[in-house]
Amino acid sequence: MIQYEKNHKGCDMIHELTIKITGEAGQGIQTIGSALCKIFKDAGYYLFANQDYMSRIRGGNNIFQLRIADKPVYVPRKFSDIIIALDRFSVECHKDTVSPDGVILLDKKRFKIAEEHSRFVHIPMFDMARETGGDEQFVNSLACGILTGMIGIEDHFVVKVVKDTFSQKTDDILQRNLKVAKAGYDFSKNHLPQNRFSIQSGNFTESLLMNGNEAIALGAIAAGCKFYSAYPMTPSTSIMNVMAHYAKDFHIVVEQAEDEIAAINMIIGASFAGVRSMTGTSGGGFALMAEGLSLAGMTETPIVVVDAQRPAPATGFPTRTEQGDLEFLLHAGHGEFARAVFSPGTIEEAFFGTIRAFDLAEKYQIPVLIMTDQHLADSYMNIDMFDLERIKIQRHIISKEDSGLVKDYKRYQFTESGISPRAIPSWINGVIYADSDEHTEEGHITESATLRNLMMEKRFYKKMEGLSKETEKLRVYDVQGADCVLIGFGSTYGVLKEVSECFHQKKIGHIHIPQVWPFPLAEITALLNDAKKIIVVENNAGAQLARLLRRETGIKADKSLLKYDGRPFDLDYLLEQVEKD
Amino acid sequence: MEIKDLKSNDEIAWCPGCGNFGILNALKRAIVKLNRAPKDILLVSGIGQAAKLPHYTRCNCFNGLHGRALPVAAAAKIANHHLTVIVTTGDGDCYGEGGNHFIHNIRRNIDITVIVHDNQIYGLTKGQASPTTDPGYITKFQPSGVVLEPFHALEMAIVLGAGFVARGYSANTEHLSWLITEGIQHRGFSLIDVLQPCVSFNKKNTHEWYGKRVYKVNDDGSYHPEDKAVAFQKASEWGDRIPIGIIYKTDKKSYEENIGLSNHLPLVDESIENTDISGILKDFI
Numbered sequence: 001m002i003q004y005e006k007n008h009k010g011c012d013m014i015h016e017l018t019i020k021i022t023g024e025a026g027q028g029i030q031t032i033g034s035a036l037c038k039i040f041k042d043a044g045y046y047l048f049a050n051q052d053y054m055s056r057i058r059g060g061n062n063i064f065q066l067r068i069a070d071k072p073v074y075v076p077r078k079f080s081d082i083i084i085a086l087d088r089f090s091v092e093c094h095k096d097t098v099s100p101d102g103v104i105l106l107d108k109k110r111f112k113i114a115e116e117h118s119r120f121v122h123i124p125m126f127d128m129a130r131e132t133g134g135d136e137q138f139v140n141s142l143a144c145g146i147l148t149g150m151i152g153i154e155d156h157f158v159v160k161v162v163k164d165t166f167s168q169k170t171d172d173i174l175q176r177n178l179k180v181a182k183a184g185y186d187f188s189k190n191h192l193p194q195n196r197f198s199i200q201s202g203n204f205t206e207s208l209l210m211n212g213n214e215a216i217a218l219g220a221i222a223a224g225c226k227f228y229s230a231y232p233m234t235p236s237t238s239i240m241n242v243m244a245h246y247a248k249d250f251h252i253v254v255e256q257a258e259d260e261i262a263a264i265n266m267i268i269g270a271s272f273a274g275v276r277s278m279t280g281t282s283g284g285g286f287a288l289m290a291e292g293l294s295l296a297g298m299t300e301t302p303i304v305v306v307d308a309q310r311p312a313p314a315t316g317f318p319t320r321t322e323q324g325d326l327e328f329l330l331h332a333g334h335g336e337f338a339r340a341v342f343s344p345g346t347i348e349e350a351f352f353g354t355i356r357a358f359d360l361a362e363k364y365q366i367p368v369l370i371m372t373d374q375h376l377a378d379s380y381m382n383i384d385m386f387d388l389e390r391i392k393i394q395r396h397i398i399s400k401e402d403s404g405l406v407k408d409y410k411r412y413q414f415t416e417s418g419i420s421p422r423a424i425p426s427w428i429n430g431v432i433y434a435d436s437d438e439h440t441e442e443g444h445i446t447e448s449a450t451l452r453n454l455m456m457e458k459r460f461y462k463k464m465e466g467l468s469k470e471t472e473k474l475r476v477y478d479v480q481g482a483d484c485v486l487i488g489f490g491s492t493y494g495v496l497k498e499v500s501e502c503f504h505q506k507k508i509g510h511i512h513i514p515q516v517w518p519f520p521l522a523e524i525t526a527l528l529n530d531a532k533k534i535i536v537v538e539n540n541a542g543a544q545l546a547r548l549l550r551r552e553t554g555i556k557a558d559k560s561l562l563k564y565d566g567r568p569f570d571l572d573y574l575l576e577q578v579e580k581d
Numbered sequence: 582m583e584i585k586d587l588k589s590n591d592e593i594a595w596c597p598g599c600g601n602f603g604i605l606n607a608l609k610r611a612i613v614k615l616n617r618a619p620k621d622i623l624l625v626s627g628i629g630q631a632a633k634l635p636h637y638t639r640c641n642c643f644n645g646l647h648g649r650a651l652p653v654a655a656a657a658k659i660a661n662h663h664l665t666v667i668v669t670t671g672d673g674d675c676y677g678e679g680g681n682h683f684i685h686n687i688r689r690n691i692d693i694t695v696i697v698h699d700n701q702i703y704g705l706t707k708g709q710a711s712p713t714t715d716p717g718y719i720t721k722f723q724p725s726g727v728v729l730e731p732f733h734a735l736e737m738a739i740v741l742g743a744g745f746v747a748r749g750y751s752a753n754t755e756h757l758s759w760l761i762t763e764g765i766q767h768r769g770f771s772l773i774d775v776l777q778p779c780v781s782f783n784k785k786n787t788h789e790w791y792g793k794r795v796y797k798v799n800d801d802g803s804y805h806p807e808d809k810a811v812a813f814q815k816a817s818e819w820g821d822r823i824p825i826g827i828i829y830k831t832d833k834k835s836y837e838e839n840i841g842l843s844n845h846l847p848l849v850d851e852s853i854e855n856t857d858i859s860g861i862l863k864d865f866i
Contacts, residue, residue: 208865218861224853227660246861251851253659253840258685262652265645269625269653272643273660274849295646386862393854400850424849425641425657426621426664433636435644436628444591444636445644 014199016069018077019147022094023086026058031165032140033064036147038161040068041209041382043153044201048073048494050379050568055234055318061093068151070202074346074381074494078572082150082197084143086125088113095119101196105146123187133180141177145184152198155185208347208383212376212491215347216280216306217242219354221250224393225304226275229255229266234318235374236280236308260285264292264305271301272434274397274424276358280306283325284315290332293367297337299434300412300420300459302361302368304354309373311566320566321374323490323539326548329369330517336456338463341369341517342472345493347383349514350376355391356472362396364463365422371516373539375568376491396422403427410441414454418462464518472515474523477501482509484533484581487557489513489545492537495569499578502571508578516545519552528555535559535578539568582616584609591636600777600788601630603751604698605637608667610754611761612640615665622665625654627679629705631671631698648678655691655836661847662837665765666693673703676712676732683734687741687770692835694764694771697734698751700779701786708782718785735816738772739809739829745771746816746829750795751778752788756825763827769835776823791823798826806830 019036023029033049040047045068054060065080067073079099085091088111091104098104098119106113108122123146129139141162148158162181166174210218217239220228228243230236244254257263260281267277281289286307296303307329311322329341340360344350354370361368398406398421406428413420420441425432433443438455440446477497479485483506486496496510511527513520528534534557536546541564546557561577563569587609595601612622624635628647635642641664645653650668658666668675675683675697686693702720703709709722712732719726738746745767749757757775764771776795778788798804798815806812812829837843 208862210865214865218858221861222856222858224856226848226851226853227656229656249861250856251845251848253842253848255656255659257652258681261649262682262685265649265652266656268645269643269656270660270848272653273623273657273664275660276853277656277660291646292649295649299643299645388857388859388862393856395854425623426661429620431619431639431641433642433644435636435642436646437644442590443642444589445594445633 015071016067016073017082017151017197017199018080018099019066019068020080020083020094020097021064021086021143022083022090023062024059024089025054025056025062027086028140029062029064029086032144033066035144035161035165036066037209037380038164039144039148039153039157040066041207042157042160042205044203044205045069046072046202046204046382048075048379048381050076050375052567053319061089068199070200074498075568076570078570082147084147085111086139086143087111121192128183128187129180132183133176138176138180141181142184145181146188149185149188150192150197152194155182158185204382206385208385209380210347210383211238211378211380212344212347212350212372213238213308213378214242215350216354216370216372219351220278220304220358221246221252222391223355223358224276225252225278225358227253227255227267227270227277228279229257229263229277230279230281231257231260231263231285233282233285235310235377236282236306238377239280239306239308260288261292264289264303265295267303268292268296268299268301271303272299272425274427276302276362278304278306280308282308282310283312283328286325286328286332291334294333294335294337295436296367297333297335297339297459298436300365301434302365304357304361304368304370306370306372308377309371311564317566319374321491321539321568322564322566323373323544324542324564325371326489326516326540326544327542329371330548336460338364338366338460338467339369339517340366340467340515341371342514343371343489343516344376344514345475345490345512347381348386349493351386352390353472353514359394360467364419364467366463371490373491375539398423398428400424400427404429406430411443412439412441412455412458414441414458417466418458419466468518471518471520474520474527475512475514476527477510478507479509479511479527479531482507482532484508484535484578485528485531486510486535486537486578487513487545487549488537489516492539492569495571495574496537498571499574502575516548519548521552524549525553525555528553533558533581535561535581537561537569537574539563582613584613587612587619587639589637589639593637594633595630596781598780599630600700600751600779601634601698603754604696604757604775604777605634607749607754607757608634608669608696608761609638610758611765614758614762615765617665621663622667623654623657624667624669625650625657626669627674629671629674631669632674634669648674649682650674651679651682651686651695654693655686655689658691658693658837659842659848661849662692662842663847667765668693668695670695670697672697672699672701672711672713676734684741687738687743687772689836690742690744690769690833692768692770692837694761695773696761697772697774698777699734699774700777700783702779702783704779704782715785733817734772734774735828736813739813739816742833743772743829744769744831744833745827746812747771747773747827748825749773749775750791750825751775752792753795753825756797760827767830768838769833776825794821794823795825796822798824798828
């Protein structure tokens with residue numbers, strides 16, 4: 001039996017809680033969720049928050065789920081300790097997901113629910129919101145007050161966040177929200193059992209609260225990205241929003257392209273002219289970019305492309321998660337050329353990995369892909385402050401000062417490393433030819449077989465050789481002597497880590513791959529040489545990572561744990577699966 | 582600067598007698614006339630016979646994908662707005678494969694000059710109909726003749742709000758050179774559609790055919806290219822008489838002016854080594 005900490009009734013102090021706020025689209029589930037995140041963060045809890053929303057603006061059923069703890073947490077749990085249901089449908093959807101000691105808070109009268117259930121706690125939320133705030137719309141702030149009261153958060157944290165949330169609104173609206181939140185808070189104190197859901201704070205107050213997309217956008221800004229062009233596509237769109245929000249402060253141009261084909265060709269144009277450029281999309285948009293990716297490979301133009309994956313084929317589940325594009329990203333684009341593919345697993349890796357992606361793209365003059373998914377893109381965590389000292393931006397171009405000395409420039413000059421010195425148009429006195437046709441060193445079209453061979457060696461072999469010497473280090477936990485090693489890439493990092501740490505009798509290790517291409521062949525082979533059992537964990541149906549591992553190293557995994565229902569692995573699900581073995 | 586300074590080492594691969602030679606000469610003359618340094622000029626192209634043109638000059642050249650010259654050109658201009666950016670494209674490249682970019686870059690009104698080598702046929706793929714092939718024209722791929730309505734590029738550009746819409750004729754190099762000069766000097770998106778006989782695959786729209794029909798619209802002092810309704814009518818004229826010249830012209834803010842780029846150092850000249858994001862991290866605390 002594994003020993004992981006659950007919220008047992010009777011424990012002196014519980015270590016974590018899962019809270020679910022659920023209602024229909026348009027009820028402001030996200031507003032209340034964001035407010036709660038800030039409250040818990042200020043109060044020093046570690047938190048993980050994810051949303052499960054439908055591809056619609058009104059109606060349906062949406063969830064904002066928060067997991068708070070006294071130590072870092074990365075993934076959702078299967079059951080919730082407190083569920084706040086804001087409509088009748090939510091009760092039906094989620095009454096079976098409440099934990100054995102949990103409760104569902106609902107407005108029985110409002111939802112016309114006659115049925116009794118041992119977990120139901122009836123609170124006339126809508127009446128209270130109307131009576132204290134004058135309008136039912138304040139039910140959000142009421143819920144916020146009720147929850148924080150139940151958990152025993154000091155009320156000044158609530159007041160601060162409500163004030164921040166509504167600071168842009170009129171004073172009347174702000175005061176009414178404060179009044180309603182207080183009413184909810186007092187209701188908990190007076191009518192709900194105290195201490196049942198009290199949890200100890202992690203005293204983690206010096207933290208950043210952000211999601212994967214925000215981290216990527218901030219990484220791009222820090223890396224000196226000057227041009228971002230994209231066509232909106234869930235779940236990548238918030239990268240563009242964040243870039244646009246800070247564009248003026250950093251003199252960045254963010255341009256909404258007419259389609260993804262334009263987006264990638266635009267960043268190639270901007271990059272050719274000398275600025276660091278990026279685009280972001282999801283699988284369907286990335287499919288449209290495939291030809292442009294090949295163009296970047298052929299013309300040796302550095303670009304960074306983000307694929308925030310969602311379940312496919314075709315439109316798939318627009319708002320959900322999957323890791324089904326791995327093989328696609330490794331091979332996208334006709335022909336053969338060097339590329340790097342990052343697969344960050346945490347907010348920090350998303351941030352620093354993006355900076356690294358820009359550096360590699362420019363150093364090797366190649367396209368670099370950053371593969372995330374909706375789970376990482378949209379989930380919020382509070383994390384340690386970024387160590388900005390780690391960032392060193394170095395340009396890999398002929399500087400403006402040195403450009404005056406350049407004579408008889410050849411854009412594709414043959415070199416030992418395969419990397420030709422890169423001049424910027426108008427900085428040198430000569431001119432630059434770049435071509436998508438096979439070309440000479442000067443950049444003119446050629447049909448020569450000899451030149452073709454040399455150019456392929458330059459663009460493909462030589463660059464890959466250099467790239468494979470500087471791939472990101474694997475993140476490894478307890479692999480030596482482990483009974484079983486779990487392997488994953490991208491957003492599964494958190495669940496692998498938490499699952500490994502839950503086992504005490506059996507030793508479960510894990511390996512997270514933050515850069516899947518070039519494949520970290522030597523490093524992973526050395527680690528897996530004496531592995532007793534290898535399980536590859538992936539959010540897809542094709543066991544793509546397991547196949548890649550076998551193709552590159554000859555190592556065959558003993559088992560694949562796959563999930564392709566559009567939902568991320570939750571801790572309990574993976575625990576169960578690993579426990580079975 | 583002289584014409585010979587713009588000569589490239591690359592061997593020209595066009596058919597003898599091709600209309601493209603006239604366009605190449607006209608472009609070189611315009612560059613000499615404007616006295617712009619080749620290092621500050623970027624020619625962008627896609628795929629097709631027109632797309633080879635940048636190789637035959639001594640200017641910066643980005644020869645990209647079929648249909649995708651416009652987004653490359655637009656963003657290069659954004660990255661360095663001191664560059665003079667010119668697109669050399671064809672009727673298939675610009676109006677067919679790249680139609681969406683044609684529409685939206687007119688809307689964007691980026692300050693680039695787009696020269697469309699419009700030979701009303703696909704040359705590089707050997708004679709299929711292009712978006713501008715005259716209805717009824719028989720090809721191997723359209724054995725019963727073309728039935729599609731031609732792509733009315735000039736009317737479309739006027740409707741979409743392009744600030745400079747012109748038509749040239751490759752055999753009239755001097756006139757074309759003047760149009761290109763005017764197009765480059767116009768702030769914003771400039772379209773110059775160039776009638777260009779294809780000596781190999783277009784047996785209808787020949788030098789003789791165009792020669793009998795074209796007339797210079799700006800020779801008529803009573804023609805006002807600022808009048809949108811009149812310009813639209815003129816742009817629609819196609820038959821026994823075909824107008825060449827500046828069909829429509831209006832002053833409007835370019836994209837660069839609209840987003841405030843023009844008053845800035847070009848993006849490419851900004852140093853990025855010391856970008857400090859500590860200030861904005863406060864928004865996430």
